[in-house]
Amino acid sequence: MRRPQHPTRSPQADDTADFSEGPRAAARADAAQRRRYRRRRVGVAFAVVAVLVIAAGGIYVATLFARVSDNIAANSVQRPDGAAVEVPDWKGPVNLLIMGSDTRADLTSGTYGDDDVEGSRSDTLMLLHVNAAHTDATLVSIPRDTMTARPECTYPDGSTSDAQDVAQINGAFDVSPFCTLDTVREMTGIGVDHFVVVNFDGFIDITNAVGGVDVCLAEPVSDPDSQLFLDAGPHTIQGAQALAFVRTRYGIGDGSDLGRIHTQQIYLSALARKLKSAGTLANPVALFNLADAATRSIQVDSGLSDTGTLVGLASTLATVDLGNMTLLQMPAEDYPEDTNRVQPSPDAETLWAALRADQPVRLGGSEVTSAEGAGDADGGETTTAPESGTTPATDTPVTLGPDVRGQTADNTTCAGG
Numbered sequence: 001m002r003r004p005q006h007p008t009r010s011p012q013a014d015d016t017a018d019f020s021e022g023p024r025a026a027a028r029a030d031a032a033q034r035r036r037y038r039r040r041r042v043g044v045a046f047a048v049v050a051v052l053v054i055a056a057g058g059i060y061v062a063t064l065f066a067r068v069s070d071n072i073a074a075n076s077v078q079r080p081d082g083a084a085v086e087v088p089d090w091k092g093p094v095n096l097l098i099m100g101s102d103t104r105a106d107l108t109s110g111t112y113g114d115d116d117v118e119g120s121r122s123d124t125l126m127l128l129h130v131n132a133a134h135t136d137a138t139l140v141s142i143p144r145d146t147m148t149a150r151p152e153c154t155y156p157d158g159s160t161s162d163a164q165d166v167a168q169i170n171g172a173f174d175v176s177p178f179c180t181l182d183t184v185r186e187m188t189g190i191g192v193d194h195f196v197v198v199n200f201d202g203f204i205d206i207t208n209a210v211g212g213v214d215v216c217l218a219e220p221v222s223d224p225d226s227q228l229f230l231d232a233g234p235h236t237i238q239g240a241q242a243l244a245f246v247r248t249r250y251g252i253g254d255g256s257d258l259g260r261i262h263t264q265q266i267y268l269s270a271l272a273r274k275l276k277s278a279g280t281l282a283n284p285v286a287l288f289n290l291a292d293a294a295t296r297s298i299q300v301d302s303g304l305s306d307t308g309t310l311v312g313l314a315s316t317l318a319t320v321d322l323g324n325m326t327l328l329q330m331p332a333e334d335y336p337e338d339t340n341r342v343q344p345s346p347d348a349e350t351l352w353a354a355l356r357a358d359q360p361v362r363l364g365g366s367e368v369t370s371a372e373g374a375g376d377a378d379g380g381e382t383t384t385a386p387e388s389g390t391t392p393a394t395d396t397p398v399t400l401g402p403d404v405r406g407q408t409a410d411n412t413t414c415a416g417g
Contacts, residue, residue: 071295076305100124153179212238223251328406354398364399
């Protein structure tokens, strides 16, 4: 039995981001729209928090096996189509899809908007790739309003959703997390088989457990929507204030969703630096609180339901230097039928090809790169991505075009700059 074909626009289609710059974004930022944006689940930070926490405290997590195992086992998901999900051994390249859900179900940390919003969407999508040598990691934020093909998917009750030539990517999650996984695999050609879904119930506990995260602002922020009020300059944020920082949109930059992704990546880079610091790793109480809060806040596919498997994932990330951990936005351009939506740009295929070939990715523009400067941070030869079907030298970095925005985790940058 097939359900009626889903519309290409999500249930919150009138509630979506304006990806234009400057005056166009400001013109759409009327008061009613600003109220509607409060309903958004900005899960990007919360999703990656879980992975970073497990990476930081992976070995210690093993000593908390019973507690963490219970947390994970209660939240693992089987494929609704009945297909087997293999248990990864994390040898070779690692691909993982990280999602943040906007569902209101079973949340205890607060309302954060209207409680009558139905369904669920992946308002955060991040594709993590760790190379085979486990020396480089690339974390790609995929805008929630990306338009792309969606394959036929199976609902948890066994009914199906028809394949669509074009659909908004965040709506696939309302079928199942596996539908989002399959959609990203089809869009990128990357063999990603596992996922982590995170809500933000544990976010405040996590930021409090690390004693806050150091960020800076290039301009003052006064945003009543997210309740963020900060002067320009450096700040240590935690708890509700950290939540407001990753939720703010109109308070920083051009007011677009891509601008907010940039702010969130600044926060995540700062969090990674904090988690990698000796003080955090040497504090068993902090690590216990981090591991417990993170694993209580995640849902995983059945292949990741064993604590030992997550510890194995931690070991692949623990060996990556912050300078080789690249956070970037999926290269995107306006969707021709609706400029409030985006589609992958030609630079996106360059990125996907590099990750399929397991090549390190470097940022070549002036936006933000590693502390050593633009281009190849390792000082070696750089190249463009290979054509499909070729066998490149996998240790040769690929430098992306100057319009691709991102940064490495070792680079301290200011939001709004």
